[in-house]
Amino acid sequence: MQRYYVLDREMAAGEDGFEAMVARAYTLKQAVRCLCRRDIALDLYIAHRHGGHVLSRWPGTGPRHAPHCDHYEAPDHLTGLGQVLGSAIVDDIDNGVTTLKFGFPLSKGPARAAPASFTNDKPDVKATGQRLSMRGMLHFLWDRAQLTHWHPRMAGKRNWYIVRRQLLNAALGCKVRGDPLAQRLFVPETFRLDDKDAIAGRQDAELAIARSEPGRIMILIGEIRSIESARYGEKILIKHMPQRPFLMDADMARRFHKRFAAEEELWRSDDRDGSLILAASFSMGASGLAQIFEMSVMPVTREWIPYEGLEERMLVTQAIEEKRHFVKGMRVNLGLEMPIASLTLTDTGGEATAVYLAHNLPEPRYDEALEQLMRTQGVQHVTWRPGDRLQSAQSGTTPIMVAGTSTAH
Known part of the structure; x- marks a missing residue:
């Protein structure tokens, strides 16, 4: 159980009175200390979000926590997060707000009247860390939601109930262009037959703003159920809300299948019941139907762990089947030609272990960048290819989960 020093008392996260003590520390503007390591001071700041208190690590301190601690994160530059932190993602410690800069529009202007004209066919927006692409936004939220x-x-x-709850919680405290991200984000509620009418009513209420403001663009994150033909193109049906199709005209559908052919193949070939996640900007038309503008997709395993290709899926599956503790690295805006730590194993003792996919053919730019990453201190580094064994786990490294309404970041 995670232990903290709150005001003048050492406490476990789940014990009676912990939430009250954190609330008092927040009122007194006092930091809470994480006790995952006793040799250094690891203070956390407290943010107040949605009626609860969130214990958050200071930017850049994630690698200083013990690998088994829930506040631990591998060095940011081992994944795509290092490219965007401080530019596309800016944390304000004083008020606990994270400001996001998107590389896609959130309102319709005269030049954007035709949705297909600004659909993003590429994974990045000009391959820059200054603004988050649609994929980058999805990767960031998935990571922030842990x-x-x-x-x-x-x-x-x-399951989807947990995924939705975590995504919505992750959006709290985030702002984009001065507005709360939560007001733009639509993640469909889990469908239940015995409550279908009430669920439909709540979905209508969430989408009411988009219908009342024709120029307003919202963001969907949902699990694709199917992609089917429509009268003038194709439609994407989302699980838990199949009665509300998301439309693509013929040109957009053609570009969608061309751009995301690999992701679709991975999804359809997964015999472990994985899913394909869609992130898309959309608006509501006069007919009440949703029209997609920009989008990205992300295959995930049945455990909802993202992956980029077949080899990475094999790596993730192996780690899960071997009952390992790990954090999946996210690419965010970074191009596929650059390496990232696909996994960081957090059960390998005093130092976590970053796992990179090994390439079979020489690629000078990739190999040079990988060599630089593997010089990072404080983390062990290994390469992996199908058939390789993972570095052995060390006994006694049990991951720590923060209980109660406070959330660790």
């Missing part, structure tokens, strides 16, 4: 974290006790417990 849906990239895995330990064996999660097996069989992560």
